[in-house]
Amino acid sequence: MLQLASVGYGDWKHAPRDLARGLAFRGSSERVGSPQNGNFLGILELLAEYDTFLAEHIQKRVNKVSVDSTPDIANVDQLTIIFRYVLPDGPVERFVKFMPTRGHTGRQLADILLEFIEYNGISLKDLRGQSYDNAANMSGKYKGMQAILKERNHQAEYIPCVAHSLNLLGKCAAECCQSAVRFFMFVQGLYVFFSASTHRWNLLVDALKPLKCPTIKPLSDTRWEARYDALHALRKGYQAVLQVLTAISDDNDETYQTKVTARGFVSSMKKLETGILVEVWSCIMERFHKTSQALQDSNMTLNKATNLLQGLRNFIQLLRPQFQTFEGRGQALSGCHHYTEEISRKKRRKVGLDSEGESEDTSLDPSSRFKVDSYLPIIDQILSSMKTRLEAYDDDLEESLPEEMIHFSTLIKQHHFNSECKEIQMFKFINENEFAHAFRNVSVVFKLYLCLMISNCSGERSFSALKRVKNHLRSSMRQKRLNSLAILCIENDILQKIDTDDIIKSFALSKSGKCVI
Template sequence: MSKPLSGAQKRKKKQELEEKICRIPKITGFLLPTSGSSAQPSACGSSKEHASTCSQEEIPPQSVSEYGSEVNTVDSSDQPMSLETTPVPMEVEKPSFHNVEIQDATAEAVDIPPKSMEKSGFLTDIGLWPNSSTLEMREYWSKNGNSSVRKPLEKLRNEGFPKSFKDGRCCTADMFLRNCPNGDKVERKWLCYSNNTGRIYCFDCKLFSSSTNAFSSDGFSDWKHASERISSHEQSQHHIRAVIDTAKFSKLEGRIDYKMQQQIEELTTYGQNLVKRLLSVIVFLAERGLAFRGDDQTIGSPHNGNYLGILELLSEYDAFLAQHIQTKANKGKGCTSYLSANVCEELIQITGDKILEVVISHIKMAKYYSVSVDSAEDSSHTDQLTVIIRYLEENRPVERFVTFLPSTGHKGEEMADALLAFLNSVGLTIQECRGQSYDNASNMSGHYKGMQARILNMNKYAKYIPCFGHSLNLVGKDAANSCSEAVRFFNFVQALYTFFSGSTRRYKKLKDQLDMRGLSVSIPKKLSDTRWSCRADACQALVHGYDNIMDILFEFATDIEEKSECRNTAKGLFYQISKLETGIFAEFWNTVLQRFNSSSKTLQSVQLNLNAAVGVLKSLKDFINEQRTKFDAFEEAGKRLTDTEEYIVEHRRLQRRNVRQQPLDYGHSEEAQLTPKEAFYAKAFLPCVDKLLMCLEHRLGAYSEVCDLFGFLINFPAMDSESINIAAEKLSAFYKHDLGTTFGDELIQFQSFISLFLDEKPDDCSIEQFMYNTINDKDVRYTFPNTEIALKIYLTLMISNSSGERSFSKMKLIKNLQRTTMSQSRLTKLSIMSAESDILRVLDFSNITKTFAAQKARRLIV
């Protein structure tokens, strides 16, 4: 009894059997193609070659199995071709279809390879191609030719062949020319050189030859025998067959799958026209943050959502779309209509990916960038981390939303790791980051464990700049809580809003009162701890409608038909609004908060730079400091609002300290008794003003380190040479990997240069932006390279995370309470389409429609 086979032996036997089966040709391999093709290979005027190429109808294409695995193998030696040829069967395999890669919006409308373009078979260096070609490769390169693979002869002569040196010899440009008997020289267009391998290849044999030789596999580099081997190869049987196959494959009529390809072309054209219309609707809905789906996906249903509803509306004026909907809609499974939610989602994903691809390509072109992240909770109670990147585009700073990162955690390390992982996934390196801006939360701004500290540990040039807008909000918040009088005032303003908004009748009565008197003011506003513009609006509404609000409160407080709760609330609010102290604070806070509001809006501008932002805070500090001496003016304004000149005197028992009498002690002087006016000034007004000044000074100190490096730029045209050298030395010492040692001398020369164009500076352009624009507009980047780099880094610095807050507004619009089950990928794609709608509107969708329609058309055929 024989010993049973082991597991390894069984696997080996099974593999041998499978290989034997694979070598057996299929019956379709013996079918001959139609003989209507007349494509001819490239050759010189030799009659012998003409005779051989004219017999192409007798030479069917090589066999193709499994996208390029050989069925019959020709002798690997390069022998001249004989006129006797053996038919080689051709096997047509089903093509593989994947998602497509979308090219840049500025690229020409050419045939786009499939997603496998990312693979080596579609690279423009032939040396990186695989040894076995696929059907997709053959289709693409046969149709588009080798112009992108093969460099012009003149360019080859100029660049040379440095990587081809071997044994003292190298490739030469003369190898790409063939000497004809009549003395003419014909360029060998089939011969391609690889810069990566330093070898030469045959374009046609690489795609279609089934033989194994240097020209069709690893490349030829035997330069000693190059002349003979190249000449022998171009006359070999398998080379001429490969040339013919390339010509035949480029024409549908010469292929066995002619009818299928013709049908694919027709369906592709039809699909393109349809996808254009679908994309138009998707762009319309996405940039406005509107919902797509409804309760069903039935054409004709009033509950099918915005997407299908708009398509139905368009079909009333579009005959093509109307015909498609009539013949394809509501057919159920098995009928491809392009109107399903799946196709819509695919187009959303493709478009969102394309926008991100455009943004990332622009960031890489700009090189330097700054980053800002912030977190907020969405409607499904998922913490979303938004990522904003600032860079220079067309010589101006822009801030782009790139993604939402879900549930990354609230620790600085966790958020930093999530950010780094995303940057790596899109091909950005943290070493090119030159700035980071977050809010003042400890997990973001912490000096040891904060996110900014962890980024600085990896890249010391990523300077942290606290968000100017958030810092200004914290200044106002601290000042509003600086004394009990300020707290009571804002509680009163909030109580006013609650009283009038709690009843539609009270709300309407106040509104009618304001309208009747022709006052273009709004009613009291709700307060917010994060948006101080709300407090500015609330104080403004109170001041402008003060007497009307007072009259309405008195009316409600004395109306016996009102409920006791309403009367008591109105009475308490009327008492509060009648106080002189309330009138004074209303005027004071309205004046201060209007300046806060204007400054905050300025700080949210993307075009604002560091020096200008610091200047805004310093000017606000000077303005607040001037208000210390204006108490009498605020008092007079308060008297006009409240129509009273008396302070409310609080009757409390005068507290005295118990002091033990000491020898020779003649007694302590009595504590100074302040009048009501002096008490309000010392215990309410001054604490608010001083708190504002102290907080502004503290926040300005956080920017001193960065301003110490770049602050000189704002006064650069008026600086002396010594000051310029000191500033340049300090800046180049920090950015030693970006700026050269001659930066100081370069800046002195640049000062003379820029002074010639200062009269051309627009009023709405900062001096730093103007200098950078002038360098690029006058094309002097190579004269002042260090200056250009320094200005680029400076303009790239992010000073606010306001763009992140705007992305949260988009998120709440897109993922609202009715769309809480939205996937993370869909949320990100729709958000980037809405936030970056300026890119969305200029995208070239011709490539998207062509590749997507071709993909769907092939699926229909197969």
């Protein structure tokens, strides 16, 4: 044993002869670290204490990584690192560290991450996935961070952040036609008009308060859900906002500029087109908002995320033939039953004498023209973008797996799982019943599948903690203290399980001015 402890064991070919001596290898458990795992795994655990290679092999975990960056209060660009791994209870995402960075290229960010992995003794071979936003420096096919890491480890599959992808396709739809661009400019302008004056803001709040309606909200380029908040507030308090604007436009105490601006907003809100767009975008953004909230769950799996996006696409597809429904809602909301084109005089194109053979312009009524020029482009842009985005999230589980999966499928038919996160429930079922020895390949497949990071929302949440930890009162905080406080704040659930009494006593004794003689 002394020789084994000093030089290690190397004759693995004759391990059964030299180590087992006729004892039963198998125990009631196949887990490393379990007291009932049998003689073979128990001997391996003993040998791992003296053999570093074996210890690394036994302790090896399948890991996924996600990074993102944001400037802090001191204008230092902080790169957050998030790891995802699988425990017997399911997947876990943990914040690891903030690292200062001076560049944003894919090579610079990849070098920082690789340096961190190497410094902490983490094997890059264990990396099985990576998830970032859709920025070119992250997702670039040739020079992006994901491509650089994949050169070092081809098994580190890249999955774009599903929540960010959802925001991008919504942004594309909001910029697909002139009417959509003008509409969101109108929504943002409405907020700017009221928020620029405390007097006007108080008038708006007083009008909305009896109706229990939220105040109008601003838009945001980075936080797409802000558009849902803005549209929801505008739709709920549409008539109250219109009344306040009318009162301001007729108030002789207001300046001419204010009155003219208010009259412009009143004119826009009394248009049928505005009413229709408010109803259409409110319906779309509500579903986007609910889907985005579900996708931000740290326990989200690839299969569930794909189903959510596919369900949203099917919902948008059902809206395509429902223009008349939104038209009726727009008429009720705006109080107008005629399009602007019907009210204004139609311009006729001048036709030359030699154009007898040319066909006349296709004549569309105002309702059909608005449908073709505004409504359908918005719906079709969303459907087209979602089809492209969904191609990046093909389901990782094939319909027909080898014989082991067929055997496993017959077993789970006897058990009823909830409709949500069946993959996690099946993985727990394998571990709780200690079926890993019978379904080894299935267990590995579930680990790899559950480890896939489909969003970087955990990184975005760490930025919120960064703003609370390093604020304007603590702007000169050093990096080591920042990371320590950030871990205590972000991973608070682990902190609650730690017994800090001994730590406090040791700290008190070390800082005490008096010593016991």
